[in-house]
Amino acid sequence: MATQRILDFLATRRPSGPCLVVDLDVVRDNFRAFEKALPDSKIYYAVKANPAPEILRLLAAMGSSFDTASVAEVEMAMDAGALADRISFGNTIKKERDIARAYQLGIRLFAVDCVEEVEKIARAAPGARVFCRVLTDGEGAEWPLSRKFGCVPAMAVDVLRHAKGLGLDAYGVSFHVGSQQTDLTAWDRALADAKVVFATLAEEGIVLKMVNMGGGFPTRYLRDVPAAQAYGQAIFSALRKHFGNALPETIIEPGRGMVGNAGVIKSEVVLISKKAANDNVRWVFLDIGKFGGLAETMDEAIRYPIVTAHDGTETAPCVLAGPTCDSADVMYEKTPYPLPLSLTIGDEVLIEGTGAYTTTYSAVAFNGFEPLRSYVI
Secondary structure: OOOHHHHHHHHHHOOOOOEEEEOHHHHHHHHHHHHHHOOOEEEEEEHHHOOOHHHHHHHHHOOOEEEEOOHHHHHHHHHOOOOHHHEEEOOOOOOHHHHHHHHHOOOOEEEEOOHHHHHHHHHHOOOOEEEEEEOOOOOOEEEOOOOOOOEOHHHHHHHHHHHHHOOOEEEEEEOOOOEEEOOOOHHHHHHHHHHHHHHHHHOOOOOOOEEEOOOOOOOOOOOOOOOHHHHHHHHHHHHHHHHOOOOOEEEEOOOHHHHHHHEEEEEEEEEEEOOOOOOOOEEEEEOOOHHHOOHHHHHHOOOOOEEEOOOOOOEEEEEEEOOOOOOOOEEEEEEEEEEEOOOOOOOEEEEEOOOOOOHHHOOOOHHHOOOOEEEEO
8 A cells, every 4th residue: 555655755756646656665675475375386477467677677686477468468578577488478379470470589388278379379389388277157256267268178178188289388278367356265276177188198197297376466455355375375275175285386476466466556536426416426537547557447347545645534425537538437326435525626535455557457548538647666
């Protein structure tokens, strides 16, 4: 949340316009917490959560590996000091020329979820290791992931069998239990599916080696979430339950859980108004909205903590909206947000827990508003 370092930076630098400030000390603490919670798992930071070079350099120096979604992210991780053997191309939807470019850069670990993707990799990255993503239900996640990625376990068997037949290294399976996952049992259900794929292929002599347990590790917004240690215990128990003593190699891909609580967005109240004289709900317009970096307020899925200088005084429900000329640029309306009655035009507010999935969602000059500026301290 808003560390003293962030508050001091805002007080002394007084940046104009909305901006994100990330405290690297918090990122460092989060990385160490994941190392302690799951000491036998390799940490592959999800670059898409926040690709700020300062964050990538810190994590590379601490020994992190990186989960990338594009060639550009592969190059960002390498520029930050990561060697190719610490980078996974984790997007299941890749152009064949991008696979070839990543292979040329030394990447040997690729995600797949269908035979068509396997065939592209076999042509463009011969001999590479592939892991197949298995669908999960996403129950318990505040930002569930759709059916866009993954396949059912039975198809994963076919996909990995096909990979083996084409000379690829059928390396393992992956899953993602949904972003901001607060149900500690979610990994148990997914690991049960992973075990089915392992066991089925083992009967054919195809020995898988790795389970990529994805991300989903939450950051604290308005509600408390379990600590990394609790996730570590639950995941290790589930691994033991399904794999016994023959534990596979494991990977985790924290993104939000690594950087979410390290960042705070400073914003300004542009307008406070009502839609009718007898309206009991104020509309509060900020200088940042869905298109400026708060895309995860879509369907009001992520409810960020908002801090004002008037906290502790009487509040009333508000509709919270952004500044653009787009009627979809409303963050909270179905469940209005309680804000102080004394809040006024020109007041600054701090939107906490915004270190992940904000700068990367920020539109490039939609309505002429510049992309969200970022400071890493």
